[in-house]
Amino acid sequence: MVVSFGPVPISMQLFFVFLAGYVLGPVQGAVCLLLYLAAGTIGLPVFSGGKSGLAHLIGPTGGYLLGFVFAAAITGLSTRGRAMKLSWVMGLVWGVLGLVVAYAMGVAWLKHAISADWSKALVVGCYPFIGWDLLKIVAAVACYRLLNRYKLLPW
Numbered sequence: 001m002v003v004s005f006g007p008v009p010i011s012m013q014l015f016f017v018f019l020a021g022y023v024l025g026p027v028q029g030a031v032c033l034l035l036y037l038a039a040g041t042i043g044l045p046v047f048s049g050g051k052s053g054l055a056h057l058i059g060p061t062g063g064y065l066l067g068f069v070f071a072a073a074i075t076g077l078s079t080r081g082r083a084m085k086l087s088w089v090m091g092l093v094w095g096v097l098g099l100v101v102a103y104a105m106g107v108a109w110l111k112h113a114i115s116a117d118w119s120k121a122l123v124v125g126c127y128p129f130i131g132w133d134l135l136k137i138v139a140a141v142a143c144y145r146l147l148n149r150y151k152l153l154p155w
Contacts, residue, residue, distance in 0.1 A: 008061055008110065008125045011048040013068065014102065014133050018095050018140035021072040023153060025081020029072035037065060063109020067102035074098035083153040091141035099133055
C-alpha cells in the first residue's frame with residue numbers, strides 16, 4: 001500500500017529496510033538494499049507504487065532510496081546478522097539511528113531535487129512521516145524478536 005500527498009510517498013519500505021538490517025546484519029543488510037536498488041534501476045517494479053527506473057534514484061526520492069542502504073547497515077549493527085537476542089531498547093535505538101541517517105540523506109537530496117529551502121524540504125519530506133516510521137521500527141523489532149524466539153532465522 002502506498003499513500004502519497006507530495007513527492008515522497010508513505011509506504012512500508014522502511015519496515016523492510018529495518019527488518020533486513022536486524023536479520024541480515026550490517027554488511028548483508030546493506031548488500032540486500034543495494035540489490036533492491038539495482039533491481040529497481042534495471043526496470044523491475046520494486047520501488048514505491050510498483051515503479052522502477054533510474055529516474056527514481058535521481059528524482060526527489062533518490063536520497064531516501066540511497067539512505068535505505070545505510071539505514072539497513074546501521075540497524076544491522078544491533079544484531080551483527082546473528083540470531084541473538086535483541087532488547088527493545090537496543091532495537092529501537094539502532095532503528096532510530098538508521099532512520100535519522102535515511103531522513104538526513106533523503107531530505108538533503110529532496111531539497112536539491114525540488115529546489116527548496118530546508119524548512120520546506122523538512123515539511124514535505126520528513127515531518128509527516130516521523131510517527132509512521134517510528135511505528136515501523138517498533139514492528140520490525142517485534143518481528144525480529146519473534147523470528148528469533150521461535151528459531152525461524154536461517155542461522
